[in-house]
Each structure stands twice: as structure tokens, then as C-alpha cells.
Amino acid sequence: MLRVVVLGAAAGGGVPQWNCGCRICQAARTEHPELQSTQASLAISADGDHWFLINASPDLRQQLIATPQLHPAPGKLRHSPITGVILTNGEIDAIAGLLSMREGWPFTIYAHAKVLATLKSNSVFNVLNEKTVRRRPMAVEQAFEPALPDGSPSGIEILPFEVTGKGAWYLEGQRAENDAGDTLGLRIRDKATDKFFYFIAACAEVTDDLKSRLSGAPLVFFDGTVWRDDELIAAGLGNKTGQSMGHIAMSGERGAIASLGGLGIEKRIFLHINNSNPALLHDSEERKAVMQAGWHIPADGTEITL
Ligand SMILES: [Zn+2]
Numbered sequence: 083m084l085r086v087v088v089l090g091a092a093a094g095g096g097v098p099q100w101n102c103g104c105r106i107c108q109a110a111r112t113e114h115p116e117l118q119s120t121q122a123s124l125a126i127s128a129d130g131d132h133w134f135l136i137n138a139s140p141d142l143r144q145q146l147i148a149t150p151q152l153h154p155a156p157g158k159l160r161h162s163p164i165t166g167v168i169l170t171n172g173e174i175d176a177i178a179g180l181l182s183m184r185e186g187w188p189f190t191i192y193a194h195a196k197v198l199a200t201l202k203s204n205s206v207f208n209v210l211n212e213k214t215v216r217r218r219p220m221a222v223e224q225a226f227e228p229a230l231p232d233g234s235p236s237g238i239e240i241l242p243f244e245v246t247g248k249g250a251w252y253l254e255g256q257r258a259e260n261d262a263g264d265t266l267g268l269r270i271r272d273k274a275t276d277k278f279f280y281f282i283a284a285c286a287e288v289t290d291d292l293k294s295r296l297s298g299a300p301l302v303f304f305d306g307t308v309w310r311d312d313e314l315i316a317a318g319l320g321n322k323t324g325q326s327m328g329h330i331a332m333s334g335e336r337g338a339i340a341s342l343g344g345l346g347i348e349k350r351i352f353l354h355i356n357n358s359n360p361a362l363l364h365d366s367e368e369r370k371a372v373m374q375a376g377w378h379i380p381a382d383g384t385e386i387t388l
Contacts, residue, residue: 084238084272084388085127086279086301087152088380089135089145090120093307093356094175096141104319106357117362120145120382121175122283122354124303125152125164128237128272132165132230135179136268136281142179148383162187166228168220168240169193170266171247171284172200184209190216192228194242194266222266227273241269243295246287248328265328267292277388279303283354286328288341298346301388304338305329306352306379309359309368319358329354332361332372339375349386351378 097119098107110117121139146152154161166189198217201207225241247265271278279301307329314320324331331337361368
């Protein structure tokens, strides 16, 4: 049985974002605390005892406190059920939580060679001693099975694949000539039951290749950053479109809802939802449209089993 816990569903900054006074952030601070959401990350486990994180958000410490499945086992002085962290990109909201995982617990980081190079070149990550916290490269279209602490197989197969996206903002201007490996999706499969799901927290375009990959999938977590492409500009919150940040919109002819409809995907869940996105508001027209199209917006802590 594959267990999946949504540690956080929000995009970078979370809800509310520390310096944002938009209507959604204000509501989350005041009369609607149920709108609060931490930055996107999942925890997965095939045995219920050993867990792997998909990305380590800056909110990781808070997420670990709120998630009993990830607490130290009773009676142990030093322990964590976290066995590994799989990184799908090098953005701050995917890697900063690693810094909260110092203190000497052994685990393994799996990431594309590019992301590992980013970690290597930022000396602050040396706080995770490589003798204790091993770093393993993962390659596009090469499935692998992360190991448990004793070296035995975890029973979880991870297949990373390329999706259309964008490199981390803080590396803009210093990128290599190609953007291969900057944005990865994952197929995560329980080897014992053959159940699987997809994790795609950043995606700028649903290509025909991606459609055929996702067709008939039991569960897909998908990029829900913005409702419409010019949302940040229209709300006076910024000057970037969703596309320029590497994110497809939920709505519109070429948006996620239209592009992924009719593919026979059993369960569709938006993740990485920005605080500017009106679909976060429970009584909004946009939320109604999301639900009518069969999509879900999860609360932090939601557990799904496959
Ligand atoms: Zn806001």
C-alpha cells in the first residue's frame, strides 16, 4: 500500500505570504485561518515506517510537527522515519527545508545532477555532512528504487521525467546553455501492488507527450500555481506571468483543466497553489469551476492511500 501525505499545497511564499496584503493572504490571517497553507511537499511510504519526502520546503519544520506519521518513534532518543528526500528542482521552495534537517540524522538526497551541483556550490548545505547525508544523482527516464537505511529496497519505484519549465529564479543569468533537468515530474509506483501516481508541481505546458504519459493514471498531483496567466499583474502583485515563471494556468483553452480533461485520470489534485489564486477561496466562482471539472485542492495534512 502506498501512503501519500500532502505536507503542504501552496506555492512559494505559502498562504499567507509574509509580505503580502492581498485579499486571500489577509483573509488567511484573520477570519479564514482554514486558508492557511504551507509550501508544496509530499511524504510517501510503502511500509508506513519509512518515509520519503518529495521536495523539502522552507516550511518543513512546521510540517513535520503537524504530521504524526513523521514524528520520531516512541522511546527512541534520536530518530526520524524520514529515509530520503527526492528533489524535483532547485527552487528555494524545494530545497530550503533541507537546512532544517541538520542535527545528524542519516538520510539520502536524490536529485538531478544539476540540482546536486547547485547544492554543492552553496556552502551552507555543507551543514548536511555528505558522510551522513548521502547525495545520489537521478537521471531523466531512468527509474530507480531508493533504499531503506539498512540497504534493503524500499518497494517504491521513482521515474523522473522532463517537463516544460524553468530554472530556479536565483540562478537566472548563470544557467548552462540548455535547461534539461531543470523541472522534473515523477511517477511514483508501489512495486508490490503496481499502484502509482504522478507528481508534477511545476509545468509550463501540457504537451502531447505528457498527455499520453498521464492518460488513465489513477492519481495526478499537478501544478495549480495560478488561475489565469496574468493573475499577478492584474492584481497588482507583480510583473510576471505564470508562463514566465514556468507555470501553466488552471483555466483557459490551454490551461491545466482543459488540457488534462478527457484523459481518464481518476483523481486530479492541484498542488503548488499561489496565494494570488482565487480558486483558494471556498466560495469563489473559480473554486466552483475547479470542483465541477473534477479537481481537488487539498488541505495540508491530507493523506491518500493507493
Ligand atoms: Zn497574497
